[in-house]
Amino acid sequence: MxxxxxxxxxxAGDGEKLIRYxxxxxxxxxxxxxxREIDKGWIQALLPLxxxxxxxxxFILETLRTRDTATLAHLYFHLHFHFVQRSGEWIHDGDx
Amino acid sequence: MTAxxxxxxxxxxxxxxxxxxxxTVNERYPGSMITKRDLVPLAPLGKPLSECRLTFVxxxxxxxxxxxxxxxxxxxxxxxxxxxxxASRVDELEIHQLKxxxxxxxxxxxxxxxxxxxxxxxxxxxxxxxxEHFFTFIGYNMDPERxxxxxxxxIAAAVSDEGADIALAAPA
Numbered sequence: 001m002x003x004x005x006x007x008x009x010x011x012a013g014d015g016e017k018l019i020r021y022x023x024x025x026x027x028x029x030x031x032x033x034x035x036r037e038i039d040k041g042w043i044q045a046l047l048p049l050x051x052x053x054x055x056x057x058x059f060i061l062e063t064l065r066t067r068d069t070a071t072l073a074h075l076y077f078h079l080h081f082h083f084v085q086r087s088g089e090w091i092h093d094g095d096x
Numbered sequence: 097m098t099a100x101x102x103x104x105x106x107x108x109x110x111x112x113x114x115x116x117x118x119x120t121v122n123e124r125y126p127g128s129m130i131t132k133r134d135l136v137p138l139a140p141l142g143k144p145l146s147e148c149r150l151t152f153v154x155x156x157x158x159x160x161x162x163x164x165x166x167x168x169x170x171x172x173x174x175x176x177x178x179x180x181x182x183a184s185r186v187d188e189l190e191i192h193q194l195k196x197x198x199x200x201x202x203x204x205x206x207x208x209x210x211x212x213x214x215x216x217x218x219x220x221x222x223x224x225x226x227x228e229h230f231f232t233f234i235g236y237n238m239d240p241e242r243x244x245x246x247x248x249x250x251i252a253a254a255v256s257d258e259g260a261d262i263a264l265a266a267p268a
Contacts, residue, residue, distance in 0.1 A: 002238055002239070002240065003172055003239040003242070006172075022171065028195065074170060077169045077171060081169045092195075093195065093196055094157070094168070094191070094193045094194040094195055094196055094197065094198045095168075095191055095193065095198055096169065096192065096194065
């Protein structure tokens with residue numbers, strides 16, 4: 001999808017077009033694969049927390065407080081792909 | 097992504113190697129297909145190939161190890177490019193590209209980034225030499241106008257600065 005297509009969807013509040021794009025991005029052009037990849041990322045984010053290990057919450061709060069929204073959104077995509085890769089099941093053709 | 101509906105000065109519009117690809121792309125990524133009509137005609141070669149300094153422009157995502165990786169996760173793409181020293185050894189390079197199969201390129205980088213072949217052609221005198229750097233970027237860019245306005249212009253300026261006589265351009 002072109003950026004213009006996405007901007008028009010955003011202006012129209014068409015969330016379905018926007019989330020479809022995210023699914024296509026994570027699924028390399030397959031919406032169904034993208035759904036599974038997004039779910040996979042969340043599962044991988046959940047698993048390390050089940051035993052309630054100590055985490056660097058100060059870093060998290062500092063990052064959220066001091067970084068701009070675009071950087072945080074970019075980080076969100078990075079984290080998603082990071083956890084997808086950590087799953088050990090890599091469906092993508094290339095490399096991060 | 098670009099396509100043309102009629103043959104142009106560079107042969108665009110001829111039968112695609114994979115004729116179903118464009119339709120599939122447009123179905124999967126609506127709005128990503130654009131049509132270019134203001135094509136730049138090929139420039140005639142002004143001197144023998146053996147006297148020409150060649151540069152290489154590639155969408156392969158190949159870059160020198162240790163340089164900032166291409167941003168393969170950004171949803172709208174990465175509009176930066178990397179300078180890859182043309183004297184690099186293959187083991188000094190790596191690939192950051194999410195959208196094409198890289199398995200064969202990891203076995204032999206030359207299949208996607210023929211740096212050793214170009215070095216050989218220069219050493220044998222088939223071409224006059226290589227620019228100090230080659231230029232790479234990734235093809236996952238959802239803003240064709242920004243791509244043309246910034247990345248393409250930046251690479252064109254860099255190619256010109258390095259005194260290239262000819263450019264080999266290869267999509268991944």
